[in-house]
Amino acid sequence: MDFQPDIFVEALTSRALLQGVQVTIALTIVAMIAGLALGLLVALMRDHSSPLLRGVAWTYVWLFRGIPTLVLLLFVWNALPQLFPALKERWFSQFIAASIALSVNEAAYAAEIIRGGLLSVDEGQRVAARAIGLSPTKVFTKVIAPQVVRVTIPPLSNDFITMLKITSLAAFISLQELLSLTRTAVALNFRFAEYYAAAAIYYLVLVTILMVVQAWVERRFRWISQRAGGRSAAELVRQLAPMR
């Protein structure tokens, strides 16, 4: 079997892969944040009292969840400048194109997840929040939103992991992200196994980081008092004490 560990280590520490992973991280973060913000907006529109807004939101999800991400990516990068000459300028980079395509795509999924979260909050919560005199904005930010966050963490994390991996599609528009730079390196040295293995390791590390963040956020939203935990532990010790 031809797998040279030293080349694998060289690949792992190569400048190209390190640069590529930085672009991958940046693209993931941008698409995550923009996708979430846009997704929240679409989710709120989905159950709005205005039929027009509801229609717009429904169409958005239908459209951008339906179009394959790669098609969307190529459309934004290649087709949009043809339609809008202003996008032929230098500022319209591959990174911007990929950010737009992935954000728009992510928002369609996030919108459905957030909408599910909004529907899961008991109606009594809104009523109780209004009853103590909270303004509509504060009913949402102080009472509804934290409960939506809690239920949407697992599905959103899942979604972010998918999205992180999908950033590799940006290699098709020559964005110099992890996969793209790995392929460039391989084209020169033909060490497929070592370099693709190294790229895979990078993706795994990034996904692991997301999972750690997810676990941390989930713990913060568990809503169990420290004292209750500590007390029961102390009680347990007290119960066990006579047995010794």
Added chain:
Amino acid sequence: MSEPLPVGHLLDEAILGEAVAAEAPSTAEYVLEAVSLHKRYGPTEVLRGLTFGVHRGDVKAILGPSGSGKSTLLRCLALLEPVDQGEVRIEGRRVGVREVGRGRLVPLPERVLAKERTEIGMVFQRFNLFPHLTALGNVMLGLVEVRGRRRAEARDIAGAMLERVGLAERRDFYPSELSGGQQQRVAIARALVMNPKVMLFDEPTSALDPELVGEVLAVMEELAREGMTMVAVTHELGFAQRAAHRVIMMDAGVILEEGAPEEILVRPTHERTRRFIDAVG
């Protein structure tokens, strides 16, 4: 009933601020008043021209079969639902609507309604505590976000209020870690801490295990003793007997009869009331 509950003095000016909204009984004016309220949900008219009022310090218990419009009445009084026709008045002042030229009335925007609601405290059947906040956090929220109190100050006030309802040791617990009775007492503290002019209770003990009913009623009875103006929808005839000044029997969206507890509970004039009391009691 489990252990006797140490309920403290609830309407304390030191906790609630300058003037406690509930004061000695007076017959001068209604604190809260409903004038020929109509409310319909789709094809069904739930309130059909209902009129009643509570004086300062009054405690009124509302009885009635399910579907008679009791909860809807409370929600309209708490300005949580707009009425189709009729008026809700707080201290004689019409609330919930504003005039837009030539006497046409429209519901106030939610932001303005929110301010008017702070004068009315509401306790729900299913507690509706905010699960992401501790008992203390639940009681503090209105003080900080509505009254604009500083957090440290709000913490002291909320802590004192929780102590009065017998939950000083549970202040840092989340709702999921509290019994139903404890949750409902937190909910009462949450409403009370806003120093409302009236407290509305919507079947506050109906969702509780029988052994937990007593601790909630103890808090409510203490409130009644201290002169809080209260309207309670309840099936607890014992509470109505002990704490209420007046008992109202509702049926099909109107008030069937109203009177002193001993009249309504012991010698109801309407056959409908008598059957209801037999069924509940």
